[in-house]
Structures are given as C-alpha cells and as structure tokens.
Amino acid sequence: MNIPTNIATLIVGVLVTLISFWVGQHHGLLPVAASVNAPLIDGLFDTMITLSVGLFLLVQGALIFALFKFRKPKDDETDGPPWKENLPLEILWTGIPAIIVLGLSVYSFEVYNSIGGLEELAMQAHHHSMKGAAIAAPLNSTSQSSPTEPRLATIGFTAPANVKGTGVTVDVTGLQYAWIFNYPDSGITSGELHLPVGQDVQLKIKAMDVLHAFWVPQFRLKQDAIPGRETELWFKPTVIGTYPIVCAELCGSFHGAMRSQVIIEPQSDYDAWVQQQLADSAPSDHPTIASAGQSQSAETRLAPRLAEMGISELTLAQVHPHHDG
Amino acid sequence: MITAQLDGILPVNPSPELTERKWWDYFTFNTDHKVIGIQYLVTSFLFYLVGGALATAVRKELSTPEVDFVSRELYNSLFTMHATVMIFLWIVPAANGAFGNFLLPLMIGARDMAFPRLNAIAFWLIPPGGILLMSSFLVGAPASGWTSYPPLSLMNGKWGELIWILSLLILGTSSILGAVNFITTLLLMRRPGIGLNNMPLFCWAMLSSSALVLISTPVLAGALILLCFDLIGGTSFFNPTGGGDPIVYQHMFWFYSHPAVYIMILPVFGLVSEILPVHARKPIFGYQAIAYSSLAISFLGLIVWAHHMFTSGVPGWLRMFFMVATMVIAVPTGIKVFSWVATVWGGKLRLNSGMLFAMGFVSMFVIGGLSGVMLASAPFDIHVHDTYFVVAHLHYVLFGGSVFGLYAAIYHWFPKMTGRMINETWGKVHFVLTLVGFNLCFLPMHKVGLAGMPRRVAEYDPQFAAINLICSIGAYLLAVSTIPFVINAVYSWVRGPKAGANPWNAISPEWQTLSPPPIENYLGEPPFVPDPYDYGKDYNPGKRPMSQVKAADLWR
Numbered sequence: 097m098n099i100p101t102n103i104a105t106l107i108v109g110v111l112v113t114l115i116s117f118w119v120g121q122h123h124g125l126l127p128v129a130a131s132v133n134a135p136l137i138d139g140l141f142d143t144m145i146t147l148s149v150g151l152f153l154l155v156q157g158a159l160i161f162a163l164f165k166f167r168k169p170k171d172d173e174t175d176g177p178p179w180k181e182n183l184p185l186e187i188l189w190t191g192i193p194a195i196i197v198l199g200l201s202v203y204s205f206e207v208y209n210s211i212g213g214l215e216e217l218a219m220q221a222h223h224h225s226m227k228g229a230a231i232a233a234p235l236n237s238t239s240q241s242s243p244t245e246p247r248l249a250t251i252g253f254t255a256p257a258n259v260k261g262t263g264v265t266v267d268v269t270g271l272q273y274a275w276i277f278n279y280p281d282s283g284i285t286s287g288e289l290h291l292p293v294g295q296d297v298q299l300k301i302k303a304m305d306v307l308h309a310f311w312v313p314q315f316r317l318k319q320d321a322i323p324g325r326e327t328e329l330w331f332k333p334t335v336i337g338t339y340p341i342v343c344a345e346l347c348g349s350f351h352g353a354m355r356s357q358v359i360i361e362p363q364s365d366y367d368a369w370v371q372q373q374l375a376d377s378a379p380s381d382h383p384t385i386a387s388a389g390q391s392q393s394a395e396t397r398l399a400p401r402l403a404e405m406g407i408s409e410l411t412l413a414q415v416h417p418h419h420d421g
Numbered sequence: 422m423i424t425a426q427l428d429g430i431l432p433v434n435p436s437p438e439l440t441e442r443k444w445w446d447y448f449t450f451n452t453d454h455k456v457i458g459i460q461y462l463v464t465s466f467l468f469y470l471v472g473g474a475l476a477t478a479v480r481k482e483l484s485t486p487e488v489d490f491v492s493r494e495l496y497n498s499l500f501t502m503h504a505t506v507m508i509f510l511w512i513v514p515a516a517n518g519a520f521g522n523f524l525l526p527l528m529i530g531a532r533d534m535a536f537p538r539l540n541a542i543a544f545w546l547i548p549p550g551g552i553l554l555m556s557s558f559l560v561g562a563p564a565s566g567w568t569s570y571p572p573l574s575l576m577n578g579k580w581g582e583l584i585w586i587l588s589l590l591i592l593g594t595s596s597i598l599g600a601v602n603f604i605t606t607l608l609l610m611r612r613p614g615i616g617l618n619n620m621p622l623f624c625w626a627m628l629s630s631s632a633l634v635l636i637s638t639p640v641l642a643g644a645l646i647l648l649c650f651d652l653i654g655g656t657s658f659f660n661p662t663g664g665g666d667p668i669v670y671q672h673m674f675w676f677y678s679h680p681a682v683y684i685m686i687l688p689v690f691g692l693v694s695e696i697l698p699v700h701a702r703k704p705i706f707g708y709q710a711i712a713y714s715s716l717a718i719s720f721l722g723l724i725v726w727a728h729h730m731f732t733s734g735v736p737g738w739l740r741m742f743f744m745v746a747t748m749v750i751a752v753p754t755g756i757k758v759f760s761w762v763a764t765v766w767g768g769k770l771r772l773n774s775g776m777l778f779a780m781g782f783v784s785m786f787v788i789g790g791l792s793g794v795m796l797a798s799a800p801f802d803i804h805v806h807d808t809y810f811v812v813a814h815l816h817y818v819l820f821g822g823s824v825f826g827l828y829a830a831i832y833h834w835f836p837k838m839t840g841r842m843i844n845e846t847w848g849k850v851h852f853v854l855t856l857v858g859f860n861l862c863f864l865p866m867h868k869v870g871l872a873g874m875p876r877r878v879a880e881y882d883p884q885f886a887a888i889n890l891i892c893s894i895g896a897y898l899l900a901v902s903t904i905p906f907v908i909n910a911v912y913s914w915v916r917g918p919k920a921g922a923n924p925w926n927a928i929s930p931e932w933q934t935l936s937p938p939p940i941e942n943y944l945g946e947p948p949f950v951p952d953p954y955d956y957g958k959d960y961n962p963g964k965r966p967m968s969q970v971k972a973a974d975l976w977r
C-alpha cells in the first residue's frame with residue numbers, strides 16, 4: 097500500500113494529531129503537583145496521554161468507520177478482497193510502536209533517575225541484613241545509626257548525593273491502621289506530617305505489622321512500608337497546602353480509613369510547630385503521659401478509633417520514641 | 422496422496438449411537454472432548470454469575486463513600502472472592518478448558534484429545550475446587566485480596582485462607598493437566614497435511630497459553646504451599662516476625678500471576694482471530710505475524726512479573742529492567758491489534774452478535790493496552806499503583822478483552838455446539854447493554870485513580886462520590902445485561918431454529934462437519950483444509966494483487 101496522498105486522509109491525520117496534543121495538555125486528570133518531582137512525572141504522563149489518544153483515535157476511528165463503510169450490502173453473499181499480508185505496512189506497524197516504547201523507556205528512565213530512584217546505584221551499598229532485627233530493635237534506631245555503620249541497600253527514592261543530609265528526615269511507621277511520624281532530630285512524634293516548603297525531605301519508612309504503602313497523590317510518590325525492611329522516599333514539597341496521606345496497600349479491614357495528612361507550611365510556621373510540640377512534651381519524663389498533652393499527637397488523633405480498631409495503648413507506646421533517656 | 426492414508430476409519434453412514442449425545446452425558450465422567458468443552462463452558466459461566474453477584478455487592482458498597490452496605494471485613498472478602506472466582510473459575514477455564522477442548526481436535530482433524538481420561542479428570546477438579554472455595558463463606562471467607570500477600574494473609578482468618586489455598590491448588594492442578602493435553606494434542610495429533618503454519622490461529626494461541634501454564638503454575642503452587650506452612654505450621658518462609666521475607670512471596674506469586682493474564686487473554690486473541698475473518702469475509706491479515714506474536718508475548722510474559730512490584734521491596738535497577746521488558750510487550754500486542762483492524766478493513770462485514778462482540782473486543786482491549794503501556798512506565802506507576810486506575814486497566818483487559826472475546830466466541834460457535842441458531846436481536850440487545858454498562862462502570866475509574874483513590878477500600882474520600890455512583894450504575898447495568906443473554910442462550914439451545922452444518926459459510930475445519938459434530942467428530946475422514954482463512958475467492962471488483970491497491974481506493 098502506498099503512503100496515502102488522498103486529501104481526506106491528510107485531514108484525518110492532521111485532526112488526530114491536533115486532538116492528541118490538545119488532550120495531552122488539557123486533560124486535567126491529575127491533582128495539584130506539589131513536589132519538585134511531580135511536574136516531571138506529569139510531563140511523562142502528558143506525553144503518554146498524547147500518544148495514547150492518537151493511537152486510540154486511529155484504531156477506534158478505523159473500527160467505527162469500518163462498521164458503517166464496510167457493512168455487507170444486502171443480498172451480497174460474495175467475499176471481501178483476498179488481502180493476506182503487506183510487508184511494508186507490517187514493518188511500519190511493528191517499527192513505529194517499537195520506536196515509541198523505546199522512546200518512552202528512555203524518557204521514563206530519565207525521570208526515574210531524576211526523582212532519586214536510582215541513587216542506590218551510585219552509593220556503595222553495604223548489604224547488611226536487618227531482617228527481623230528491625231522488628232525487635234527500637235524502631236528509631238536504624239535512622240540514628242552512625243554513618244560508619246553498614247546499612248541495607250536503599251529501596252525507594254533517595255536524595256542525590258549533593259543534597260544528602262540537608263533538610264528534614266522523618267521516620268515513618270505504618271501500623272494497623274495509622275501512620276506515626278517521628279522526627280529524630282527533635283524527638284517529636286506526631287500523627288500528622290508537618291514539613292517546611294522548599295526543603296529536601298527524606299522519609300525512612302517502616303511497618304509494624306503488615307504491608308502498608310505511603311502515598312501522597314499530590315507528590316506523585318508511593319512506597320510500600322514493609323515489615324522487617326526499611327524503605328525510603330525523597331522529595332521536595334513546593335506548594336504550601338494540606339494534602340492527604342493515603343495507605344495504598346491492603347492492610348486489613350480498616351485499610352480505607354488509614355489516612356493522615358501532610359501539612360506543607362512556610363519555614364516560620366514549621367519552626368513554630370516544632371517549638372510547640374517540644375514545649376508540650378518537655379515537662380514530662382514519661383512518653384506515654386507526655387503524649388496526652390500533645391495537640392496533634394498520634395494518640396490524641398487516633399483516640400476515637402483506637403478501641404474500634406483494637407489497637408492497645410501499649411502498641412502506640414512502642415512506636416513512641418524514648419528520647420527522654 | 423495424504424488423504425489415502427485415512428480411508429476406512431469410520432463407516433460413512435454410522436448408526437445414530439455413534440453420532441448423537443444424550444443430555445445426561447453432560448452430567449457424567451465423559452471422555453469426549455466436546456462434552457468436556459461444554460461442561461467447562463457451562464460450569465465456568467455459572468461461576469461467572471457468582472463472581473458477577475459478588476462484584477455487584479462490591480459496587481453497591483462503593484456507591485456511597487461510607488461503609489453502609491456490608492461490614493468492612495465482609496467487604497474485603499467480597500472483592501477477594503470476586504477476583505478469585507472470575508480468574509480461576511471463569512476466564513481461565515472458559516478460555517482454555519472450554520474452547521480449547523471443544524475446538525482444538527476439530528480444528529486439527531483429530532478424533533479426540535491425546536489423553537481423554539486425564540481431560541475428564543481436569544474438568545472434574547473444577548466443581549469441587551469451586552464449591553470448596555465457596556464454602557469458605559461458612560467459616561469466614563479469605564479477605565487478603567486475590568494476591569493474598571503475607572503477613573496480612575497469615576493474620577486474617579486461618580480457615581478461610583487455608584480453604585483459599587487448597588482450592589487454588591486444586592484449580593491449578595486442573596489447569597496443568599489441561600495444558601499437558603493441549604500441547605500433546607497440538608504437536609502429535611494433527612491430521613496429515615495440517616502443519617504448524619496452516620493450523621488455525623487459535624491453535625497457536627493455545628500452544629502459547631499452555632506453555633505459560635506449564636512453566637508458571639507450579640511456581641504459584643510452590644508459593645501457596647509455603648504460605649500454607651507459614652499459616653498452619655508456624656514456619657517463617659514469608660513471615661517477617663520469624664525472619665521470613667514477604668517480598669519473596671510477591672516474586673513467586675507474580676511469576677505465575679503475570680503470565681496468568683496472558684493465560685486469560687492469549688486464547689481469546691486466538692478466538693477473535695478465528696471469528697473476524699469469517700464475518701468480514703476476508704483472510705486473516707498477517708497469519709504468521711499473529712502466530713509468532715503469540716509466542717513472543719508468551720516468552721516476554723515470563724520476564725515482566727515485577728512490574729506489579731514497582732512500589733514494593735524491589736531495588737531501582739530491577740524496576741528499570743522490568744519496565745523496559747514490559748514496554749516491549751506492546752510491540753507484538755500492537756501487531757495483533759493492527760492485523761485485526763486490517764482484517765476488518767475493506768471486508769463485507771456481517772454484523773451479527775458474534776462479530777459485534779469481536780469488534781467490541783478489539784476496541785475495548787486497545788484501551789486496556791494503552792493504559793498498560795502507561796503503567797509499564799515505572800515513574801508513572803509509582804503514582805497510580807494500587808489505585809482505581811489499575812482497577813480500570815485490568816478490567817479493560819480482562820472484561821473488555823477476555824469476556825467480550827468469550828461472548829463473541831459463544832455467539833460464533835453456538836450453532837456448532839448446540840446445532841441451533843441463537844436469536845440475533847436479543848444478542849444485539851445483550852451487546853449494546855454490555856458495551857454501555859461496561860464503559861459506564863470502568864471508564865470513570867481511570868479518573869478517580871489518577872486523582873487519588875486507592876483500590877480495595879470500603880470507604881473513600883467523599884470528593885469521589887459522584888464518579889463512584891456512576892461506576893456503580895454501570896455495574897448494575899452490566900449485571901442486568903446478562904439476563905437477556907442467559908434467557909436467549911437457554912431458549913435457543915432448546916427451541917432455536919436448526920443451524921445446519923455450516924451456517925456462517927466458514928472455511929475452517931470445525932465447520933466442515935455436522936452441528937453438533939458426531940461423536941467421532943467427522944463422518945468419514947477429517948477434511949483437509951490447506952488454508953483455514955482462504956476467503957475472497959469470489960471477490961468481484963477486478964482481482965488485483967495487494968501491492969497494486971492504493972489506500973485511496975478504500976475511501977471511495
């Protein structure tokens with residue numbers, strides 16, 4: 097089959113292209129992009145939507161056109177044309193998808209690398225097994241380990257070497273059915289995640305009981321929390337606001353209720369929040385008692401649900417850091 | 422001459438005992454592949470109705486953001502059982518067992534499968550496996566999703582989980598026995614003259630699918646047995662509290678369960694490749710490309726499993742490998758889609774129910790294929806993994822794909838299986854209801870998934886309420902759409918007009934015998950069909966070689 101020169105074909109081609117690009121830019125399917133990674137992933141998605149809409153229109157258009165144009169005429173019991181193959185056409189529809197997926201692979205690899213997904217390749221990964229041990233050990237011990245101590249190769253997303261160690265580090269613990277956030281630098285424990293805008297954030301994620309997954313749709317980031325194994329997420333929030341933290345891995349009957357929120361605020365508000373948290377917990381020397389006074393502590397926030405979910409005080413006390421010594 | 426070797430296998434005018442089945446044969450341990458095929462089809466369709474009822478209950482719960490229809494525990498059991506029933510008791514046995522059994526010997530000119538008794542055993546494992554699975558509702562059905570990831574699956578009800586494992590082992594055994602039979606039959610029992618390169622494409626599809634069953638199902642069995650030890654024996658293969666690794670289970674599970682997608686879709690690819698040429702009155706376009714792309718998909722399907730684990734305990738470099746391998750599958754899949762469109766293009770389409778469902782299959786499967794390429798891209802998958810975007814994608818592949826294709830096949834081969842025509846008007850009503858209900862139910866799910874709704878939740882953010890209500894209405898419509906089909910199929914089976922041997926005027930070998938076929942498949946020797954897609958012999962408008970046809974000709 098020669099390349100179509102027919103005007104109608106040309107118009108169809110131009111229209112499909114225009115519609116594809118327009119939809120790719122105006123689909124409005126994704127929520128606010130609130131982290132430095134999110135626009136990269138959105139760009140990738142827009143590209144894939146553009147390509148998909150084009151292919152969708154071509155195939156569906158051909159099928160619907162055929163439905164009307166090639167319907168059997170009444171009383172015509174003869175066959176259609178005996179076309180069995182066409183090598184140039186088949187090379188074309190093998191080659192073009194091959195080039196598209198190759199391009200998408202390279203593009204996706206680039207995006208994946210720039211959101212910190214391949215940092216572990218750059219690091220000297222020491223394979224130190226912490227399976228099982230993490231469950232028995234105090235949960236905040238691994239993140240406070242000295243730099244010389246060998247650690248498990250990263251799973252998830254890590255800060256590039258040049259920003260490593262700056263910004264905020266938070267230990268995240270998933271348990272049926274809540275997220276607990278522990279700030280090792282200040283010793284704060286909270287049921288909500290407060291973060292200063294524009295700072296690099298490194299989350300170290302653990303699970304107490306079953307698999308969970310930490311997901312903030314507005315950051316386009318998700319990582320499973322795995323019992324016995326630490327995983328990581330790195331990002332830089334860019335837009336001030338309050339976003340949902342959603343558990344995305346089935347974790348039991350209250351899985352759908354396992355939600356929290358991340359509050360991205362200006363540095364001054366964040367500092368004030370840290371001071372408030374420290375002031376609230378300072379007078380006490382017992383963590384469980386101290387927590388009762390914290391306005392946003394995990395225990396307070398969860399209290400109405402605890403009995404219903406069967407989580408004991410003791411379980412929560414376990415994840416509470418013993419920073420008082 | 423090839424035909425000379427086959428003289429005298431059957432008398433030309435055998436007595437009726439050799440040609441007719443009694444109704445009670447279908448309720449016995451019968452070794453006839455056609456009886457077994459219909460046993461598989463009817464049994465799996467009954468389980469499809471069960472799975473559909475479970476799905477309707479799930480959608481009823483999700484029609485509002487609150488938990489108000491069933492308890493949270495029961496909700497988790499409902500979607501776990503829905504998926505398990507639909508996969509292991511409907512699509513796998515219907516696509517492989519039902520049509521593989523009924524069609525393969527007829528297509529290759531054999532009198533039965535290679536191992537008829539093994540074949541009957543494979544079928545008779547299905548009803549006990551299915552009933553066992555259903556019985557779990559009496560002791561607390563499994564509630565850990567059909568993926569049954571530990572440690573959660575070790576912590577929910579022990580008996581429900583144990584029953585789930587045992588019934589899957591039974592159903593997996595059935596699947597393996599079937600695959601052994603299909604491969605042996607296809608390789609060793611073809612009529613002289615039928616080579617690998619002129620057997621119908623459904624045979625290629627079954628060869629590819631059965632290879633996957635043989636390679637991957639034992640790995641699932643291994644994972645389930647180890648999970649069972651953890652569950653009742655207190656071992657710690659996957660239990661992290663004893664030093665086990667839950668991620669190893671995920672690898673083993675998906676080593677089977679990704680190929681399982683191809684076990685559910687490859688045979689349907691084959692069925693559609695049979696149906697389109699007959700009703701388009703054109704040869705299948707690109708026979709060899711379609712045949713070899715089945716093998717390519719089968720091979721690639723074995724090395725992409727960890728794309729289900731992009732957010733799990735898998736290091737970045739491994740995520741990148743599985744991303745690229747998954748992307749590559751789009752190429753052989755695209756070849757098939759374009760070949761089907763080219764088969765339809767320029768034909769003389771007889772738009773009966775079977776053809777409409779087959780074209781609907783291509784149309785819906787393309788949507789699932791495109792979202793599949795998006796999901797292959799790891800950075801994007803990180804966002805949508807375990808969301809309603811994935812739920813939408815998998816239903817476009819397994820319902821828009823497999824179920825549409827199975828309906829097409831039921832309408833197309835109904836006359837051959839029953840000897841009677843199925844009512845076309847009600848078939849078209851069924852098609853329209855299914856198409857509208859399906860898209861109403863699953864298209865909007867893409868949107869809520871992208872916007873932040875996770876899957877497997879009984880309660881959700883109220884901002885998604887309106888779209889979920891639309892999805893639920895679509896699901897109810899889908900449930901209603903099966904009513905005209907069931908009534909039409911049952912009525913036509915008993916009262917439909919006689920079909921005659923070859924009502925579609927098809928060329929492939931299964932139509933060159935009586936409807937329903939006699940017990941020994943063919944009176945006399947099986948026919949020799951050198952090219953099962955040789956349509957277009959009487960094409961009028963001046964026969965021209967393909968190379969001289971311009972695309973512009975098609976627009977006139």
Ligand SMILES: [Cu+2]
Binds near residue numbers: 351
């Ligand atoms: Cu959870």
